[in-house]
Amino acid sequence: MSTPLAEAASSGFFDASAYDAYRPSYPDAAVSAFLGHLNTLNTAVGKHGVARIVEIGAGTGKFTELLSRRAVQVAAERDGQAAEILAVEPHPQMRAQLAAKNLPHVTAVDGHSADLSMIEDGTADTVIVAQAFHWFATYEALKEIHRVLKPGSFVGVIWNIEDYNKPAAWQAKTAWEQSLNDIVYSLALDGSPRFRDEKWQKSFEIAAVPDAAANRAALYLPLSDDRVYWTVQLTPEALWKRLLTLSQIANLPEAGPNDEEEAVADTKAQPTSRNTVRRRFDAVLARDDVVYNEQNEVTIHALTFFAWAQKIAV
Template identity: 25%
Template sequence: MATRDEMSRSFGAAAGVYESGRPDYPTEAVQWLLEPMREPGRALRVADVGAGTGKLTRVIAGLGDDVVAIDPDSEMLAALHAAVPGVPTFVGTAERMPLPDASLDAVVLGQAWHWVDAIRGSLEVGRVLRSGGMLGLIWNVRDERLPWVRRMSEIMHGSSAEQMLADGHPPVAPPFSTLDEQVWGWTRPMSRGALQDMARSRSYVITAAPEEKERIETELDLLFDEIGVVGGSTIELPYVTKAYRGQRP
């Protein structure tokens, strides 16, 4: 089995299926992350860390804010550049950002904080934020109250993010303390191909042995046959978006 570090840096090899299979972030959830920093007539300075293919970056840019994208994988940043032209990109991590001290209003991470060393990451985020700046963390998580969704998760193997969130709030360290939390429920129409891409975009599957990948695809195909996702049909995949924000003193 791949190490945690190998899994965290595996996504560039699957940038295409990540873009296809992973959902976008609800605009209202991203607005909530940034709302405490809003001032009339001023764009926020935001870094999207672990930006991947830019799913969170494009929402922030769409809100009219100035955003830079940071990711450890240059292949993911290349996909981001194609999807969100004009956004500055940097290779880096939450623990080491190539940005000046006190230069940002907010640092946000989508589907990424579970890969971060919370102590080192919190300290580095605190360095690049101005006084009063905001750390925002957000995840799209499948709603497993439906039996078929729960079965799909069992086939694909649970993720470290899902385990972390099941255990409670994501961990942070000084200069951050408590985190505010908000939750949104919604659904996304998914074809059979998009569902398979979503599975292929997960770090466990990307780094799995060939026989394990074959098992996952075969069992998912059987499940999709059972629930009637065939041909050009789609099914509504329920999601819960969990967002957390904490302010730098």
């Protein structure tokens, strides 16, 4: 299947093993609350019923692993098969990383939100998008998701958002994390949408209101959302590797002609190489207001943001 994939994602996520190793997983409290709102992976479906979960943009399987683990647990509790998880991912390196994990109850397939032709109409109990909906936040994608969902079922979207990669309007917990956020915002724009742009919600707003002039039906009830706050302790090197999984940094050249001039720790001036970003990163981590523990780790503040909408008949 030929599937559209943004150039920034195609090149920025080429090193799928780094993404898988350094991106954070999701806290149990957030996952439980999220799946509860979606009414999925619980024991209420029936003793031997099989829930069909479709995860779009599954990547290397950071969230798929959690779905698989819970499916195994629910199957044991119900003395039957708990779920069939179809993990849809267009990026070949990421899909290969996911498939290599051989997760129970999971089938990894090539596909994209705009074309889920491998899934029959009205056969999915839940559609989930983890850390990816901003890449394809359109009415057309939500219409295709609506097609595969069973009546009254839910689509859910979820993201881990650390303070260094948050929306500009959100307040960082510390001044130095805000400086890292400034570095991220200093990166050259590549035309790709991101969660921090806070534009992805618009597609759900459009999909919740009928528009006769545009021949557009309402597909979902209004979006609901929630969040769970958490922290993680990382060494500077581990934090740097996490930043390198951001496509805007990964796609920069290693070195640039103006590296020396750009070495000044101006976190808001546009860098032209990863070397420059690293120098500014190191300067921030060397500040007096950065607190290290005995393991030479800093505390990163973050949250898991999740939202859900219920399919309505059209």
